[in-house]
Amino acid sequence: MNASPIIQFERVVKSFGKTRVLEGVDLTINKGEITTIIGKSGEGKSVLLKHIVGLLEPDSGAVLFEGRAIHTLKSAERKRIKRNFSYMFQGTALFDSMTVYENIALPLVETTKMAGAEIRKRVGIQMEQFDLGESANKYPSQISGGMKKRVALARAMVTEPQVILFDEPTTGLDPVRKNTVHSMIAGYQKKYGFTAVLVSHEIPDVFFISQRIAMLDHGKIVFQGTPTEIRNVESQEIRNFIQGIEGRADEMTGMETQSLVEKRFEQEMARLVSHHIDFSIVSFTFENLAEIHRHVGFLAGQTVLVNFAGFLRQQMGIGDTSSRLGLNRIIVILTNTDRNRARMFCERLSHEIKGENLLSIQPYPGFCLSIQVGFAQAFSGVNMEQLIQEAESGMNTLLEFKIC
Known part of the structure; x- marks a missing residue:
């Protein structure tokens, strides 16, 4: 059965001052899949993510959610759609003054009218799923980098979103912990069925967890397809980019790529x-x-x-x-x-x-x-x-x- 689109970019253009970052982006993200956006630094990958979650609006073109152009909807409808999204920021963006429990509970406190007992139940389930129960009363400064990633992912999932966006989720981690985060994303995506969109430089590791890869270059999507298809692509420019990022050895295992x-x-x-x-x-x-x-x-x-x-x-x-x-x-x-x-x-x-x-x-x-x-x-x-x-x-x- 063919996957159905949940998010679509149609000729999206975005400029900041005289600098045009997105130059007519066309992109399809399928429901229930992991799609990873790759490309050189400074090409606008994070800008693309911010259009999905509604933090930015296109200068022209449209971003569609389930076939509807988001920027054309009324304010109440846009807010309802935004509740389907969650965002795991680069560097986790945990609040140092809040405990692990409070960080995970924050989206429910700020965006819902849930009763306290229901919030405690929902957060408790998340902490159990991510093995964070013993750290509920600790602060971010008291836990490891890997555990911070788990807290950030638990917070992103606590609202049970349809779509989770990951902006460089493995930044600053060693090779084993990078792959730990990738395994965590893939494992929970398979279990819960959410749609995941990643921005990442971790090639080839992201190929192991993604159903689709999209490459952004000079403001345009120059490739979108499966990991196998991008490995076999004829474009020498794309092949050179992948091989340049990939290196000569797998960082985690020391084996060949x-x-x-x-x-x-x-x-x-x-x-x-x-x-x-x-x-x-x-x-x-x-x-x-x-x-x-x-x-x-x-x-x-x-x-x-x-x-x-x-x-x-x-x-x-x-x-x-x-x-x-x-x-x-x-x-x-x-x-x-x-x-x-x-x-x-x-x-x-x-x-x-x-x-x-x-x-x-x-x-x-x-x-x-x-x-x-x-x-x-x-x-x-x-x-x-x-x-x-x-x-x-x-x-x-x-x-x-x-x-x-």
């Missing part, structure tokens, strides 16, 4: 065709990261992923390469390896891997980390996506590492 692994795949395919040198792919999928997130927090889940990546790199050969392909997926390209040797690699891993290699958390009752493992040998004419699908299909022996 997806772009470099794709290049390695092509090199190995050329060797296979020309010199009949075998290679194989192994795919690892963490089946129950969501359960870990729910029981012991998003940071713990990301730490497990980082620890596994470190363990995996130690087991790989000098010519092998690996990459993170999603929030819960890692692949390895094993050079000079046929299907039988790939199986042996997996079996050796299953014997070597121990709980202490991965777990930096206190396991909860009934805890088991489940990692599904599939492998496939490359053959002439196959592309990387097809080979990964074969590795993960039931046609091959599917191993499972269980760490309890």
